[in-house]
Amino acid sequence: MKKEIIITGYGGQGIMQAGNILIKAAILEDKVTTFFPSYGAEMRGGAANCKVIISDEFIGSPIVYKPDYVLCFSRLAFEKFRKSLKPDGLMFLNSDLVKIENNIDVLVLEANTLSEKFGSKIMANMAMLGLFIARVKLLKQASMEEAIKESFKHKGEKIVNLNIEVFRAGLDCV
Amino acid sequence: MKFEMPESLKKTPQHYCPGCGHGIIHRILSEVIDELNIREKIIAVAPVGCAVFGYLYWDFDTCEAPHGRPPSVATAIKRTNPNKVVFTYQGDGDLAAIGGNEMLHTANRGENITIFFVNNVCYGMTGGQMAPTTMPNQVTTTTTQGRTEEDGYPMKVCELLSNIDYVHYLERVAVNSPANTLKAKAAIKKAMENQLNGKGFSLVEILAMCPTAWYQTPVESLQMIEDTISKAFPLGVFKDS
Amino acid sequence: MKKVEINREYCKCCGICIEVCPVNVLSVSKEFNTSGVHPVELIGDCIACGKCYLMCPDFAIEVKEND
Amino acid sequence: MIKLMKGNNALVEGSISAGLDAYFGYPITPQNEITESMSVRMREEGRVFLQTESELASVNMIYGVAMTGKKALTSSSSPGISLMQETISYMAGCELPTVIVNVQRGGPGLGNISGAQGDYFQAVKGGGHGDYKMIVLTPSNVQEMYEMPKKAFYLAFKYKNPVMILADGVIGQMIEKVDLNELAKYPDEDEVFNASDWALTGCKNRSSRFIRSLIMEEGALTEHNYKLLEKFNKMEVEVDFEEVSTDDADVVLVGYGTSARIIYDAYLNLRDSGFNVGYLRPKTVFPFPSKRIAALADAGKKFMVVEMSSGQMVEDVRLAVLGKSEVQFYGIPGGGVPEVETIISKVKNMM
Structure with a gap:
């Protein structure tokens, strides 16, 4: 098993955070994993993406050209990555931010709306991770939640729990 | 007063031109090191320029730095060896031209090192080209009609650095007369003591003769400092905080 | 009594010591040293003021007790 | 200790484990995590960290530290490494052990900040002036970013020569698993890292020393170059x-x-x-x-x-x-x- 994932959108949407949570969860399950970020002069607002590979064996190149899955948070990224998706690949779309024609085969989630229900729109990334894991079952819910906990523990228990709640809400959307 | 060669100086003839100021400065610097009994703690940084061969004359640990970089080399030596006494010995090309940035930032960090800046208003080793400190109208091999406004104005390092808060001590001296040489030695001693007392960045600018590149006799060059150069570069203490 | 000692081999005959000597007892010798320089020599009664030592750029002059 | 870590951060931990005494650096993408992380970690360890005014200052600072027999490292990316070439040549000429890390980016010129491998010639064929060689280590994963600094210092001190770790933006920026356990000891490392017979430490109870690369005596520089050449040839056994x-x-x-x-x-x-x-x-x-x-x-x-x-x-x-x-x-x-x-x-x- 080797799955290649691209998470993409704008800086500030938690793109890198979402990728980091995936690799942390992967390590908890003793998988081999790599994370490669786009990096640039822009810290916020510019296009950003990260490439995550989760595998049972040694990973060669950490760079992903033909992803199995794309988690997409912007129109620009949607146009760019829909073409590179593997034939049997899946795209997950934050439909609060990207409106698409009905006939395209993608999984959509109004992730910002969902996040706002919990009091903040900056947890759309957690909602999308929930949807992704529920659909693909690449990693276990428990290890994802452990990874979320690890990632937010410096911000306190309240924030950890809130993120886990949004993640679970995303899970329930499949 | 003792008028005998200091222990920190090797007993050897030296390569400088007749009447060159370096020999005098080498000697008074060595006398200070003997008087402060710090010879075994010295790590000196020589520049690129006539004084690159400092190690031939100084009997203490010495290294060479690339052109302009002695302040960086000295910063690193002092930071990793705070118990050593670290000084750089630099000319005007080295310190004020190619090494201007290192000079500014080393001063701005208030590094606890000492810089001896030998200003002879020209590039001596390469044959007498214009330096940042070259006098207006001075003839050099690259200002054959004399230095003009287009070539810039003499750079006053002490005045420039005196605006930096973290600088502890700045003095300009000369070695063109017995009295001035004694003042120069006192300034060198004070700058070294500052380092020993952890006071931070000290720089002594020493106006020195370069008869060869000034197209003068050694005796005329003493007078040139008196009449012209020390007018453009006034002697005195610029900072002592 | 202290007086000037000149290292003839180190001397480059720049003339600075002659210039600064207050009692004019230093002069250029007629002989050559091995570098072909006419070294400075003492020609009168030195008062051991040390000015020549202070200004000699060539480590060639010391003022020492005469033995 | 197993951790997920960026290559750049692993290099910092590996350098600290290797006994780094001083780090000097100037910001440039894609290696900024090294300078940033060093600023925290070196201070925590009570060692020397300094953000410099330029790559020229950085490389001359590691040159200065090496004079005193201690371990110093600087890191940069391609354009910054170009600026350092003069002093790398000096370090080879003076026979000083230092480590330089190049997290390569696209060139020529300011290029871009993507990972690239365009600095191979500069590293391997001598980017600076004169006849010299530098051992060049090429990490390919985050684990090696952790392990190679120690190896680099060992080889630098063994041969008294600068050593370069030639990484790139991808290795520097990627995150993967790294085992941060204690680095293996070389059997002769105490001897190799002992610089007491050549370093400038103040001339107490010994005659004074100097370290130089300006060698003007007739024929002496040729002789020095032959000595260096012999050393560069001996490095052959380190091929990996x-x-x-x-x-x-x-x-x-x-x-x-x-x-x-x-x-x-x-x-x-x-x-x-x-x-x-x-x-x-x-x-x-x-x-x-x-x-x-x-x-x-x-x-x-x-x-x-x-x-x-x-x-x-x-x-x-x-x-x-x-x-x-x-x-x-x-x-x-x-x-x-x-x-x-x-x-x-x-x-x-x-x-």
Whole structure:
């Protein structure tokens, strides 16, 4: 098993955070994993993406050209990555931010709306991770939640729990 | 007063031109090191320029730095060896031209090192080209009609650095007369003591003769400092905080 | 009594010591040293003021007790 | 301790474990995590950290520390490394042990900030002036970013010569698993790291020393160069490379650093499809595994060299092969990354 994932959108949407949570969860399950970020002069607002590979064996190149899955948070990224998706690949779309024609085969989630229900729109990334894991079952819910906990523990228990709640809400959307 | 060669100086003839100021400065610097009994703690940084061969004359640990970089080399030596006494010995090309940035930032960090800046208003080793400190109208091999406004104005390092808060001590001296040489030695001693007392960045600018590149006799060059150069570069203490 | 000692081999005959000597007892010798320089020599009664030592750029002059 | 870590951060931990005394650096992407992390970690450890005014200052600071026999490192990326070349040459001339890390980015000029391998010639052939060589280590994963600083310092002190860790933006920026356990001790490392017979430490109870690279006495510089040459030749024994399935291979894929990871994917894919391909990854590019490559060429194997450049290391492969076998090249310069599928189709064409 080797799955290649691209998470993409704008800086500030938690793109890198979402990728980091995936690799942390992967390590908890003793998988081999790599994370490669786009990096640039822009810290916020510019296009950003990260490439995550989760595998049972040694990973060669950490760079992903033909992803199995794309988690997409912007129109620009949607146009760019829909073409590179593997034939049997899946795209997950934050439909609060990207409106698409009905006939395209993608999984959509109004992730910002969902996040706002919990009091903040900056947890759309957690909602999308929930949807992704529920659909693909690449990693276990428990290890994802452990990874979320690890990632937010410096911000306190309240924030950890809130993120886990949004993640679970995303899970329930499949 | 003792008028005998200091222990920190090797007993050897030296390569400088007749009447060159370096020999005098080498000697008074060595006398200070003997008087402060710090010879075994010295790590000196020589520049690129006539004084690159400092190690031939100084009997203490010495290294060479690339052109302009002695302040960086000295910063690193002092930071990793705070118990050593670290000084750089630099000319005007080295310190004020190619090494201007290192000079500014080393001063701005208030590094606890000492810089001896030998200003002879020209590039001596390469044959007498214009330096940042070259006098207006001075003839050099690259200002054959004399230095003009287009070539810039003499750079006053002490005045420039005196605006930096973290600088502890700045003095300009000369070695063109017995009295001035004694003042120069006192300034060198004070700058070294500052380092020993952890006071931070000290720089002594020493106006020195370069008869060869000034197209003068050694005796005329003493007078040139008196009449012209020390007018453009006034002697005195610029900072002592 | 202290007086000037000149290292003839180190001397480059720049003339600075002659210039600064207050009692004019230093002069250029007629002989050559091995570098072909006419070294400075003492020609009168030195008062051991040390000015020549202070200004000699060539480590060639010391003022020492005469033995 | 197993951790997920960026290559740049792993290099910091590896340097600290290796006993780094002082770090000096100037910000440049894609290696900023090194300078940032050093600012925290070196201070925590009570060691020297300084953000400098330029790469010139940084490299001259490690030069200064090395004078006193201590371990100093600077890191930068391509344009910054270009600025350092003069002093690297000085360090080779003065025989000073230092470590320089280049997290390569796209060039020439200001280029871009993507990972690239365009600085191979500069590192291996001597980017500075004069006849000198530098041992060049090429990490290909985050674990090696952790382990190579110690090796770099060991070799630097063993040969009294600058050593470069030639990484790139991909290795520097990627995160993967790293084992941060204590680094293995070299049997003779206490002896190697002991600089008491040459370093400037103040002339107490010994005669004074000087360290210089200006050698003006008649014939002395030639003699010094011959001595250095002899040393550079001795470095040959430090050659290090990784080799997989070359015995029955018709074509051997050759790449270092990030390119090595890309060719590994191509190697696996081609083997799965029944093609006899091998994999060879230099872990040192100076010294270069020329003898091994020559032996493989003698055995009739062809080579496909892959780089993130217009073709630099391939020249060393061709020198080793000396026309005895076919050497093909595929590379993407300017911060581009070679594609596995292209490598596969090019190798198939060689079969």
